[in-house]
Amino acid sequence: MKDPKIDRMIVDMALYQCLECGKCTASCPRRLSGKEYSPRLLAHKVICEREDEAYIEDSVWECLTCGMCRERCPSGVDFNRFIMEMRKLLAETKGLKGYRAHDGAIHSWMRMMTAPHLRQNRLDWLDDRIKTAASGEVAFFAGCAPYFNVFFAGIEVDTLGIARDSIRLLNFLDIKPVLLPNERCCGHDLLWSGDVENFEALCRLNYSSFKDAGVKEIIVSCPECFQVLSEHMPRVIPEFDIRVTLLVDLLQQEMKMGSMSFRPLKRKATYQDPCRLGRMLNRYAGPRELLGLIPEMELKEMENSERGALCCGNCGFINCDAFSKQIQVQRLKEAQATGADLLVTACPKCMIHLTCTIRDPLMQGRKIKMEIRDLVSILADQME
Amino acid sequence: MEPVRILGICCNWSPFACYNAAGMTGMTMPANFQLIRVMCIGRINQALILRAFEFGADGVILLECTDEDCRYGPGPDVGHENVHRVRRLLHLLGIRQERLVERTFGAHQKEELVRTLWDFAGEITTLGPLMSRDGGKREAKKR
Numbered sequence: 001m002k003d004p005k006i007d008r009m010i011v012d013m014a015l016y017q018c019l020e021c022g023k024c025t026a027s028c029p030r031r032l033s034g035k036e037y038s039p040r041l042l043a044h045k046v047i048c049e050r051e052d053e054a055y056i057e058d059s060v061w062e063c064l065t066c067g068m069c070r071e072r073c074p075s076g077v078d079f080n081r082f083i084m085e086m087r088k089l090l091a092e093t094k095g096l097k098g099y100r101a102h103d104g105a106i107h108s109w110m111r112m113m114t115a116p117h118l119r120q121n122r123l124d125w126l127d128d129r130i131k132t133a134a135s136g137e138v139a140f141f142a143g144c145a146p147y148f149n150v151f152f153a154g155i156e157v158d159t160l161g162i163a164r165d166s167i168r169l170l171n172f173l174d175i176k177p178v179l180l181p182n183e184r185c186c187g188h189d190l191l192w193s194g195d196v197e198n199f200e201a202l203c204r205l206n207y208s209s210f211k212d213a214g215v216k217e218i219i220v221s222c223p224e225c226f227q228v229l230s231e232h233m234p235r236v237i238p239e240f241d242i243r244v245t246l247l248v249d250l251l252q253q254e255m256k257m258g259s260m261s262f263r264p265l266k267r268k269a270t271y272q273d274p275c276r277l278g279r280m281l282n283r284y285a286g287p288r289e290l291l292g293l294i295p296e297m298e299l300k301e302m303e304n305s306e307r308g309a310l311c312c313g314n315c316g317f318i319n320c321d322a323f324s325k326q327i328q329v330q331r332l333k334e335a336q337a338t339g340a341d342l343l344v345t346a347c348p349k350c351m352i353h354l355t356c357t358i359r360d361p362l363m364q365g366r367k368i369k370m371e372i373r374d375l376v377s378i379l380a381d382q383m384e
Numbered sequence: 385m386e387p388v389r390i391l392g393i394c395c396n397w398s399p400f401a402c403y404n405a406a407g408m409t410g411m412t413m414p415a416n417f418q419l420i421r422v423m424c425i426g427r428i429n430q431a432l433i434l435r436a437f438e439f440g441a442d443g444v445i446l447l448e449c450t451d452e453d454c455r456y457g458p459g460p461d462v463g464h465e466n467v468h469r470v471r472r473l474l475h476l477l478g479i480r481q482e483r484l485v486e487r488t489f490g491a492h493q494k495e496e497l498v499r500t501l502w503d504f505a506g507e508i509t510t511l512g513p514l515m516s517r518d519g520g521k522r523e524a525k526k527r
Contacts, residue, residue, distance in 0.1 A: 103431030108438045112477055119478035150472045151430070 001050045005089055010047060013082040017075035018043045024069030024079065029311050030062060033326040037062045039069045039079055046086075060086045061098030061319060064327075065192060066311035067279035080280070084192060091194030098193065101320035102151075107193060109147055113184040114201040120182050122146045125160050130167040133176040137216040140167055140177035143225045144185045145348065152352055155359045159348045165380035166221040166247055172383055173254055177219060180209055186225040191232060192316035203236040210242055221247040221376055223277035223347050247376060248277070248346060252286045255293060262382040264295040269378075270302055270340040272331070272354070273309035274347030287346050287375050294382050300338035302331075310334065312350040313357070328357035332368045346375045388442040388508045392419045392501065393428060397455050399447035399489045402497040411498045414505035425449070425486075426459030433470045433484065443508035446486035447497065453490060460488065480511060 010016060024039040025031050031038060042059040045052050063083045070079045090097070100107055112118075125146060126132060132140075140163070148159040170177050187202035210218065220226040226246045234240040254260055271291060277283050284306045291299050304310045310331045313324040332354060335343045345351050355372050394400050400421055406413070422428055425448040436444045446467060451460045463486055471481045487500050 103429060103435070105429075105431030105434050108431065108434045109473060109477060112434075112438050120476060121478055122476055146476055147473060150469060150476065153469065 001053050001056065003089060003093070006046065006050070006086075009082055009085050013078040013085070014076055015043050015047060015082065018047075018073075018077055019075055020044070021074060023072040023074065024077075027068050027072045027308075029066060029068060029313075029327050030064055030323060033323040033330070035062065035323040039063070043077065043079075056086075057090060057094065057097060060090060064275075064311050064313070064324075065315045066275040068308075068311070071279050071307055084194075087192065087194035088196050089194075092196070096194060098318045099321070100193070101314065101317040105151065106144075106317045107189060107195070110144075110185045110187065110190050110202070111195070111198050114198050114205065116205065118182065118184075122183075123179055123181055125149075125164070126179065130164055131171050131176050132167065132179050134178070135213065136176065136178045137214065138175055138177050139210065139213065139215040139218050140170065140179055141183060141186070141218050141220045141222075141225055141229065142179060143183075143220075143222055145222075147185075148348060148352065152356075155352075155356050157348075157352050157355050159352070161377055162221060162348055162351075162374045165374070165377040166219075168380040169247070169251065169376060169383065170219065172380075173250070173259070175219075178213060178215065180213055180215075182209055184209075186222075186228040186233075188224040188228045189316040189318075191228065193318050199232075200236050203233045207233065207237050207240065207242075215242060217243040217245060219245045219247055219250065221374075222349075223274050223281060223283075224349065227276050227280060246281075246283070248283060248286045248290065251290055251379065255290060260293065261384045262294045262379070263384055264297070265378070265382050266296045267342050268298045268300060268338070268340040269342040269344050270300045270335050270338045271305070271375075272302075272312065272335070272343060272345040272350055273306060274345060274350050275309075275311055275315070277346050278306065278309055287344075290375065290379060291344060294378070298340075300340050302334040302338055304334060312345075312347075312353040314353050315349070324353075325357060325360070328354055332357060332370065335370060336368050341370055342378075343370050343372045344375055344378060345372065348374065386513045387416050388505075388511075388513055389440060390414065390417045390443045390445065390501075390505055390508055391436050391441040392417060392445045392447055393425065393432070393436075394419050394421050394447040395425045395449050395459065396421055396423050398449040398453055398491040398493075399497060401491045402489050402494040403447070406494040406498045409494070411494070413498065414501055417501055417505060424454065424456050424459040426454070426456060426462035428463075428466065430466050430470050430473070433466060434473060437474070437479065437483070437514065440514075442511070442514045443483045443504060444485075445501070445504050446484075448486055448488045450488045450490055453488075479514065482507060482511065483514070 142163040145159045145163040187199040190199040230244040313328040314320045
């Protein structure tokens with residue numbers, strides 16, 4: 001913990017600016033669910049009690065990286081980046097701690113994808129209902145969707161449905177995207193679990209497969225993939241020159257041009273802001289405007305929404321525990337309290353985590369009857 | 385060519401009794417075969433099988449009791465389910481599904497078990513080492 005890199009981080013992430021007001025801890029969903037975890041104390045220990053290595057190490061792996069503390073911080077401490085950099089450093093020097101959910105199966109296939117000679121069979125799900133091109137300049141990035149679909153078959157999460165519906169929407173806008181047969185995971189979960197080496201390997205492999213296919217623009221529907229491709233990948237590959245477009249942004253532009261209309265859907269819905277899309281990428285209005293276009297649908301806001309939206313309980317499949325479940329149950333109860341029977345989210349991970357709680361036979365969540373669907377699936381189904 | 389590495393995940397009851405008996409009678413096993421003994425094949429999950437490949441196994445064989453023979457009840461069913469799911473994941477990763485197999489044994493079938501292991505070792509040797517072997521190295525080093 002005497003690493004000079006930590007001193008650098010304290011300065012870069014503005015930790016010295018901490019006023020010790022405690023708003024971060026008071027708003028941290030992990031803390032509010034009862035876990036002994038305090039971002040404020042972590043900042044304090046890193047600055048002046050760095051000998052307490054055990055505390056610092058545990059806390060660094062405990063964070064959900066939902067960005068609530070950064071949102072509330074009056075002095076602009078960049079806590080998210082601090083956690084990411086600390087995880088990179090700790091993984092490098094002390095090895096990856098933190099319990100990996102599903103016994104690390106998810107990180108495992110992500111690491112296996114770093115093999116350069118991999119020949120994936122990831123496009124078996126394509127059929128005649130959606131139109132894709134064999135080559136072209138616009139690609140759609142499906143990421144881990146085929147993998148999650150298999151792995152989470154037990155809780156019936158249809159992540160491939162999101163990819164399929166995204167392409168249906170693109171077809172509607174006269175775009176026939178290319179789907180690369182050998183694209184890899186974007187590496188989000190490896191990055192947030194500190195595994196820089198494999199993350200960078202994935203970035204380079206993905207970049208070369210985009211380049212080999214002559215792709216100039218990538219359309220992404222998952223906010224995590226979008227964040228990685230647009231923000232972190234150019235840091236790894238300085239010559240990165242591919243345009244990365246978020247599907248929600250594209251749809252919002254089209255909507256403003258008036259090229260989309262939807263069939264009515266008579267349901268009460270509520271919207272879960274994913275941390276990556278909301279607090280990190282600042283897209284609050286887009287999804288709501290798009291949902292607002294569907295006639296007869298009533299959009300109700302949850303008690304904590306937009307900037308104050310509660311995390312779905314886990315990020316990067318690290319440290320999922322009873323407290324994560326607690327957060328998920330609370331979120332589902334908030335959704336139920338709005339009177340809605342349809343929970344719309346824009347991130348496949350939110351969908352996986354919240355569905356996991358709804359389907360858990362031992363959870364209080366069993367009393368909650370709610371359909372969880374992705375924004376693009378709803379839009380694709382109601383499209384005229 | 386690099387030699388292949390084969391991992392057997394073995395139930396403590398019938399298959400391990402076979403393995404033990406085979407060892408006692410001095411039957412030879414493939415040299416590149418390593419065995420992990422678990423209390424029941426129902427104890428393992430998708431992650432353990434997948435991670436075996438990540439950490440450098442070229443073939444994984446699950447040695448189970450027969451369905452009606454399980455000491456705990458659902459063991460072999462869990463095994464079948466896991467193999468089915470992991471095979472689909474391996475298929476996505478472009479890893480041939482023959483690299484993961486499950487075989488059931490009664491407590492008296494030591495000859496069958498040894499023959500199965502030799503057959504499996506032969507098949508994996510024909511398929512050769514797995515391309516995606518490098519993946520897990522970094523994490524394995526830290527442990």
